[in-house]
Amino acid sequence: MAQGTVKWFNGEKGFGFIAPNDGSADLFVHYSEIQGNGFRTLEENQPVEFEVGEGAKGPQAQQVHPL
Numbered sequence: 415m416a417q418g419t420v421k422w423f424n425g426e427k428g429f430g431f432i433a434p435n436d437g438s439a440d441l442f443v444h445y446s447e448i449q450g451n452g453f454r455t456l457e458e459n460q461p462v463e464f465e466v467g468e469g470a471k472g473p474q475a476q477q478v479h480p481l
Contacts, residue, residue: 415463417481423456432462432475441466443475456480 416434418441423430428445443464448454456462460480467476 415465417461417463420456420458420460420462422458425455430456432464441473441475442469442471443478447476448478
């Protein structure tokens with residue numbers, strides 16, 4: 415799994431972006447890809463682990479696990 419940091423996340427709209435630690439382009443992240451129970455959200459600068467998958471508009475973070 416890749417690791418990165420949450421650049422920003424809008425809990426009301428349910429999406430945001432992750433900056434991968436390897437320096438590659440920022441990745442879109444949707445709340446439905448955050449692993450866990452209850453209300454799923456991410457905080458700015460929060461470290462995360464994720465898989466890179468293909469979304470409707472290009473690469474996106476999938477199976478996101480907050481660290």
